[in-house]
Amino acid sequence: MRPSLLVALATVLCWLNWISISCGQAQEPPTDTTNGDRLVAEYFELQTQELSEKSLAEIETLEDWTSRRETYRQQLLDMLGLDPMPARSELNTTVTGEARKDDVVVEKLHFQSMPGLYVTANLYRPAEVDEPLPAVLYVCGHGRVVEDGVSYGNKVYYQHHGAWFARNGYVCLVIDTIQLGEIEGIHHGTYREKMWWWNNRGYTPAGVEAWNCTRAIDLLESRPEVDPKRIGVTGRSGGGAYSWWLAAIDERIQAAIPVAGITNLQNHVVDGCVSGHCDCMYMVNTYRWDFPIVAALVAPRPLLISNTDRDSIFPLDGVVDVHAKVRKIYELYGADENLGLQITSGPHQDTQELRIHAFRWLNRHLRGDESLIEMAATKLFEPEQLKVFDQLPEDERVTTIHETFVPTATLDGEPDTPEKLATAAKNWKEQLRTKTFAAWPEETASPELNVVSKVQHGDAQVTFAEYSSQTPYRLPLIVCRPIQDSTNDPKAEQAGKNNQVDVVVLDQARWERVASGLAVVAPERFAGVQPDAEVWKRLTSLGRTTVWVAPRGVGPTEWSRDERDRTHIRRRFMLLGQTAAGMQIFDVVSALKALNNQHNKLAVSGPWNLKGSGDAAFLALHTSLWSDSIVELQLTDLPASNRESPDLLNVSRIVDLPQLVQMATGQVSTVVIDGITK
Incomplete structure (x- = not known):
């Protein structure tokens, strides 16, 4: 059976088995697959395999690891939006009340991890x-507790953990997350809210949760009841993920137990588990990691990876794979005993079996206590007893933190001379190549280009060709050439614009329009498309050679039109350290390279006049920065800023649309936007 078919089968099985997700939403069956769906599934499989094989592969000795460890840590901070690290402002910790049951005291408190970023919490301690x-530090998963429209925070759902620790000689701080806390922020920017600009900004709520956790450790260290040299972290589901972030970036954590909070890229991308997770589960994967690298950053400190065997959103095979790869790092330290793997029977639930091993692990590594667990974790308090705020603060930034947590690029004026523009453009391009287009393949030979067929209709000849952009994508490149076009007459005396060839970047809507005209010429190539003679006339009315380029996801390679499917396809790209738009730009760059080096096959030659409209104008603008063969750039309906544009990783941390237009004017002889020459 072909690998792509295995992927499709695995995805279907994953859908059928899912009954819930970490965000508490039901799964839906997948829509019918198309050729575009099969291609993108194969692409995701190949890309995932590449990243999986590279993950920690270069580590052979402890020196290999320790020499790279700090670089990995800084990369993780960057991918969480924490580089540079925010200022550690005053916590302004406020205790709003206290409750007691038997020998357990719980304080209701809040602190500000940065001004206005309130974290509501319950601190459990022995009386x-x-x-x-x-x-x-107990970090909550997505356990919603709402009564009469009032959110009590997910700390109420997980209170039994805090109570157990207090009854057994610990101080335990249980903190709310920004999603499902008393102040309800957003974890679902790309998952549900179509906030694709989060990728542009390099923002993920995982970064906010990681930051809130580090400030929670600051709070614990400030408490006289706490021994700062014996602090651990645990949590399950979303809280399991945040446990990973914290333990990886903060050395103060002496023992960690992420429960149902990590698996590998294979599960998330190929098997489709990304559809079951909101954005808080992921860093923005700029440096193209697989998740074992996150786990390895905890070494050699005690780490217990804990999961159930029927968890549909953290499947067993991926969890075991992560453990096997991180075990190699622990072995290099000679710290095998500090790494544990617990698998118990059950689905994605907070089972007692998971709790017992977590309690024993922390007892062993924070207290040197190997005694049996004789006390069950039970809930002691009513939700209203644990609520922190009577009234939510007016200066809160929890609900809007995604707007400011990762700042945009600070650009001190526009370069006002060609020399300054050239210097700035060089710097911007280096950053874009590293932080935005890191997933582009390394420089290679000219893409293979093959002519599929030629057809003549009236005074025009249409050549249908394909070029190889990136495996498995062979993309259409269609040339319409007037038969008397002087462009291809070597004796033609006229130069300039009449010698130019229009290269038009298509989005799906414009592909469908062009296809309706081309169906007049080659109906057999456009099955199901209604031929439109008027469109054909307009396509040939200028009397100039035109090349149409359809990047991946457009035309013959279009993937599902189901909105939910398309959302999770876009999210898969991000998990691979890329975006759909970023790879479409690569496709257009590759098309120009094929045209430059193999134009004789098409009986056409440049210089090229690159054109695009709407989102395709955005693709054309970025393409112009990476090709030296464009003499004119014609853009219509270009988005006004990155925020309104297709998503590109981290681009707003580097440069915005006005600066990109400036860069294009330094690269291309003529730039025309909406009919105005820049």
Whole structure:
């Protein structure tokens, strides 16, 4: 059976088995697959395999690891939006009340991880504390507790963990997340809210959660009841993921137990588990990691990877794979005993079996206690007893933190001389290649270009060709050439614009329009398309040679039109350290390279006049920065800013549309936007 078919089968099985997700939403069956769906599935499989094979592959010795470890840590901080790290402002910790049950005291408190970024929390401690105690930060998953329209925070759902720790000699801080907390922020920017500009900004709510966790450790260290040298972290589902982020970036964590919070790229991308996770589960994968690298950053500190065997959104095979790869790092340290793997029977639930091993692990590594667990974790308090705010603060930034957490690029004026523009453009392009287009293949020979067929209709000849952009994509490149076009007459005396060839970048809507005209010429190539003679006339009315380029996801390679499917296709791209638009730009760059080097096959030659409209104008603008063969750039309906444009990773941290237009004017002889020459 072909690998792509295995991928499709695995995806279907994953859909059929999912009954819930970490965000508490039901799954839907997949729509019918198309050729475009099969191609993109094969592409995701190949890309995932490449990243998986590279993950930690260069590490052979402890020196290999330790020499790279800090670089990996800085990369993770960058991918979480924490480079540079925000200022550690005053926490302004405020205790709003206290409750007691038996020998457990719980304080209701809030702190500000940065001004206005409130974190609501419950701090559990024994009623009597005679000496500094070990402490645990418990990070909540998506456990919604709402009564009569009032959110009590997911800390209420997970209160039994905090109570158990307090009853057994710990201080435990249980913090709300920005999603499902008392102040309800957003984890679902790309998942549900179509906030694709989060990718442009390099923003992920995982970064906010990681930051809130580091500030929670600051709070624990400030408490007289806490021994700062004995602090651990645990949490499940979303809280499992945040446990990973915190333990990886903060050395103060002495023991970690992420429960159902990590698996590998294969599960997320190929098997489709990304559809079951909101954005808080992922860093913006700028440096193209597989998840074992995150786990390896915890080494050699005690780490227990904990999961169930029927967890449909953290499948067993991926969890075992992560453990096997990180085990190699622990072995290099000679710290095998500090790495554990617990798999118990069950679905994606907070089972007692998972809790017991977590309690024993923390007892062993924070207290040196190997005794049996004799006490169950039970809920002691009613939701209203744990609520922090009577009234939500007016200065809160939780609901809008995605707007400011990762700042945009600071651009001090526009370069006002050609020399300054050239210097700025060089710097911007280096950053774009590293942070935005890192997934582009390395420089290669000219893409293979093959002529499929030629047809003459009236005074025009149409050549249908294909070029290889990136495996498995062979993309259409269609040339319409007036038979008397002087462009291809070597004796032609006229130069300039009459010698130019229009290269038009198509989006799906414009592909369909062009296809209706071309169906007049080659109906057999456009089955199901209604031929339109008027469109054909307009396509040939200028009397100039035109080349149409359809990047991946457009025309013959269009993937599903189901909105939900398209959302998770776009999210898969991000998990691979790219975006659909970023790879479409690569496709157009590749098309120009094929035209430059193999134009004789098409009986056409440049210089090229690159054109696009709407989102295709955005693709054409970026393409112009990476090709030296464009003499004129004609753009219509160009988006006004990155925020309104197709998403490109981190681009707003580097440069915005006005600066990109400036760069194009330094690269291309003539830039025309909406009929105005720049």
